[in-house]
Amino acid sequence: CAKVHDALQAIIAKDVELKLGVDIEPRRTDDGVSLSWSGASTGEDVFDYVLVATGRRPNLDSLDLTxxxxxxxxxxxxxxxxxxxxxxxxxxxxxxxxxxxxxxxxxxxxxxxxxxxxxxxxxxxxxxxxxxxxxxxxxxxxxxxxxxxxxxxxxxxxxxxxxxxxx
Missing domain, CATH: 3.50.50.60 (FAD/NAD(P)-binding domain)
Structure with a gap:
């Protein structure tokens, strides 16, 4: 599986710049959205739009399951x-x-x-x-x-x- 994972990541990286293992700090600007990142790599860039697709956490807090x-x-x-x-x-x-x-x-x-x-x-x-x-x-x-x-x-x-x- 590691070989397939690495090969797929390399293929996707040809078209999409991947920033893996980083923490992101977003900030609105007059030109769009500024993202700075740190961790496995560091940097900053400005984008017109940002799509965040991170999944969601189940909403269980009000059930007091513990x-x-x-x-x-x-x-x-x-x-x-x-x-x-x-x-x-x-x-x-x-x-x-x-x-x-x-x-x-x-x-x-x-x-x-x-x-x-x-x-x-x-x-x-x-x-x-x-x-x-x-x-x-x-x-x-x-x-x-x-x-x-x-x-x-x-x-x-x-x-x-x-x-x-x-x-």
């Missing part, structure tokens, strides 16, 4: 079992953006189905078989990740397609 005994991770997301979507041993189940799993529609839909089934069946909670992880990035060239990451462990297998009508 009072319900739910542990939160360093990002404030409730710790949960991805196979059951259950928070600890509680009757609280997560789905979608609040679960902070892969931000992909089919993954969030599966999260909801798993959480819903287990919430209705509680306390008889069952771990579900997850889809094979699949994500696609609309870049040039198109990029996809299929299967587990190196951090999650790599399993190599084979499949016999000799007896397939369309093979």
């Amino acid at each position: 009072n319900a005994g739910i542990a939160l991770d360093d990002d404030g997301v409730p710790e949960h079992d991805r196979g059951t979507m259950q928070c600890g041993e509680s009757s609280i189940f997560l789905a979608g953006d609040v679960a902070d799993n892969l931000p992909i529609l089919h993954e969030a839909s599966q999260d909801g189905a798993i959480a819903g089934r287990n919430a209705v069946a509680f306390p008889a909670v069952n771990s579900a078989n997850r889809f094979v992880p699949f994500s696609l990035i609309f870049t040039s060239p198109p990029t996809a990740q299929i299967g587990e990451s190196e951090e999650d462990g790599v399993i190599t297998g084979t499949a016999d397609f000799d007896d397939q009508g369309r093979a």
Whole structure:
């Protein structure tokens, strides 16, 4: 995965100037927006417009989940079992953006189905078989990740397609 990551980053860097590992300080100016950055590199530039696409943090503050005994991770997301979507041993189940799993529609839909089934069946909670992880990035060239990451462990297998009508 590191080789693919590095190759894709090099391809994108041909068209987009990447500033990775930096803190940004924005400032409005008469000419647009001034951005200064520091960290892995330092600099400053002025832009007509700035698009910020950083994701979003789940809005859970008003729920006081720690009072319900739910542990939160360093990002404030409730710790949960991805196979059951259950928070600890509680009757609280997560789905979608609040679960902070892969931000992909089919993954969030599966999260909801798993959480819903287990919430209705509680306390008889069952771990579900997850889809094979699949994500696609609309870049040039198109990029996809299929299967587990190196951090999650790599399993190599084979499949016999000799007896397939369309093979």
